[in-house]
Amino acid sequence: MSYFPKTPRGAYLSATLRVVKAWQRAAVFCRKFMKACEPAHFRPMVHPRSVLVVILATVVLFGCGEQQIAKVPTSDQLMNARLGSLLWQISNPSKRHEIEGYASAVSVERGETISLFVNTGDPTYSMEIFRLGWYNGQGATRMLPPIRRVGRRQPIPTPDPNTGIVECNWTDPLALPTADPRTGEPWPSGVYLVKLSASPSGKQSYITFVVRDDHRHSDILFQTSVNTYQAYNFWGGHSLYTKPRSYRVSFNRPYRNGYGSGDFLFWEYSLARFLEREGYDVTYTTDVDTHAHGELLPWHKAFLAVGHDEYWSWDMRNNIAAARERGVNLGFFGANIGYWQIRFEPSAVTGQANRTIVCYKSSVTDPLANDPDPRKRQLTTTQFRKPPVNRPEDALIGVMYDKALARADIVVQQPSSWVFEDTGVDQGDHLSGLLGYEADRMFDHAPAGTERIGHSPYDGNDTTIYSDMTIYQWRTGSKVFAAGSMQWNWGLDESFVLKGRAFANATAQAATQNILINFGALPNRSGQAASAP
Numbered sequence: 001m002s003y004f005p006k007t008p009r010g011a012y013l014s015a016t017l018r019v020v021k022a023w024q025r026a027a028v029f030c031r032k033f034m035k036a037c038e039p040a041h042f043r044p045m046v047h048p049r050s051v052l053v054v055i056l057a058t059v060v061l062f063g064c065g066e067q068q069i070a071k072v073p074t075s076d077q078l079m080n081a082r083l084g085s086l087l088w089q090i091s092n093p094s095k096r097h098e099i100e101g102y103a104s105a106v107s108v109e110r111g112e113t114i115s116l117f118v119n120t121g122d123p124t125y126s127m128e129i130f131r132l133g134w135y136n137g138q139g140a141t142r143m144l145p146p147i148r149r150v151g152r153r154q155p156i157p158t159p160d161p162n163t164g165i166v167e168c169n170w171t172d173p174l175a176l177p178t179a180d181p182r183t184g185e186p187w188p189s190g191v192y193l194v195k196l197s198a199s200p201s202g203k204q205s206y207i208t209f210v211v212r213d214d215h216r217h218s219d220i221l222f223q224t225s226v227n228t229y230q231a232y233n234f235w236g237g238h239s240l241y242t243k244p245r246s247y248r249v250s251f252n253r254p255y256r257n258g259y260g261s262g263d264f265l266f267w268e269y270s271l272a273r274f275l276e277r278e279g280y281d282v283t284y285t286t287d288v289d290t291h292a293h294g295e296l297l298p299w300h301k302a303f304l305a306v307g308h309d310e311y312w313s314w315d316m317r318n319n320i321a322a323a324r325e326r327g328v329n330l331g332f333f334g335a336n337i338g339y340w341q342i343r344f345e346p347s348a349v350t351g352q353a354n355r356t357i358v359c360y361k362s363s364v365t366d367p368l369a370n371d372p373d374p375r376k377r378q379l380t381t382t383q384f385r386k387p388p389v390n391r392p393e394d395a396l397i398g399v400m401y402d403k404a405l406a407r408a409d410i411v412v413q414q415p416s417s418w419v420f421e422d423t424g425v426d427q428g429d430h431l432s433g434l435l436g437y438e439a440d441r442m443f444d445h446a447p448a449g450t451e452r453i454g455h456s457p458y459d460g461n462d463t464t465i466y467s468d469m470t471i472y473q474w475r476t477g478s479k480v481f482a483a484g485s486m487q488w489n490w491g492l493d494e495s496f497v498l499k500g501r502a503f504a505n506a507t508a509q510a511a512t513q514n515i516l517i518n519f520g521a522l523p524n525r526s527g528q529a530a531s532a533p
Contacts, residue, residue: 084138088130088193090204093259098203099125099196100254106226106286107210108178111186115173116207119154122198131190134276143187159238164246166236168253169349178211189213189283191224191264206260210284214296219281219521221300226286227311229255229262230357240359251355252347267307267486271333274492279524287316288354291344294319298326302519305332308486312338314379321396324478329519332482333489336401336438338393341381392445398470398482399440406439406467408458410485417453418518419471423510433503434491439467440484447472481515
């Protein structure tokens, strides 16, 4: 029996939009109030967020002029209501291979089993499984009690002398079903961390994987950038960046970055926390899945490519472009996106598909570059914008990569854009610290009607160059947003602090809400509020 009334979708959208707009207008008032106080060097004792809570509570309690509509929470929102835990954080990181591991797949469907391989010299170790999210600010929830296992020293493979690939063939994995062991209920889609703790050394590291939900039409599909994690992964001494560098890299090895979590915690986690804090209907995937299962993208209102999403396959590009043709909204919350073309190959050890990334970064050394078959030549692993690929990134995204090592502010150019509606910004206002470290700009291939809404100067080796933030609407109605900066996501969550500096930015948060509203994704703060213990 349902306790939620059946009501027209339009009534729900209307009521929810009024609440969102009320929240945004209140946010503008609070920001202007704080700004007005600054010249007198006075800060009110009441935090602006407290004022927002009071205003929002008033809206909810006394109504918006019409009947309030309750939305049935999704399984992900119910999971977000679980009690959070700070136990997921590492306090004694492994830095010399004391304990490390990898998963048998970058992702699995809800309820499927994933294998976890671990290498340690300690006699025993424990595994704790966490789903990352908001969880009342705790950042994660533990899915199972600690699992204790006997330690095993695994062989470290020798790099292949021809390609540089380092691929593990470890044994004695833990086969982990992604379901509640008591009820059999599959775990919700999300990004999961396995915290490894060796005993008696106390050293700790992570394994990461994604749980997908291939059968649910969520509003938002959040893509993690595991291809790029692996391209920069120098575990075993070789990556696509080492000297000498590899031409192939394998997912069958631990990540060195993020103590085994890859780049998720650095570039992507803040957006995930924001989405779940606000109660958006979101499921998670990886760019390997965008390559292999692109037909699922049109099931969602919005597709988000998040963080440092530098390495794409030909099929990834095709599948994302096809989603745009189907009216799916695209959000590029990062920079340097879709820059290098890669190919996937099966594992030479296990035979499993898509476990090896091939990238020569050259139209000279890649053997496909001179293949007589044009369908094979187009798969050459060089930059997408260069021959023989000839698919510049900005033709899809609106901008494309220009420079690295940018450290500056995002500067608003078009405050009248719907992205900045009700944010209170003016032309020339700065969003402090949100530009970098790689930055994109407009070139000559952006779709007709592309609008530059941010134009941000930064130092480019003794000359001033600019990064751009853009929007456009495709002929199918699809809206496309490009942040043009990898650091935009840092502004979405108060928990991100780097070298003592916080980057949370109320304008970036309100603008992101506007983007998602225009993508057709509405927050469900009633679901978020339920996360309080």
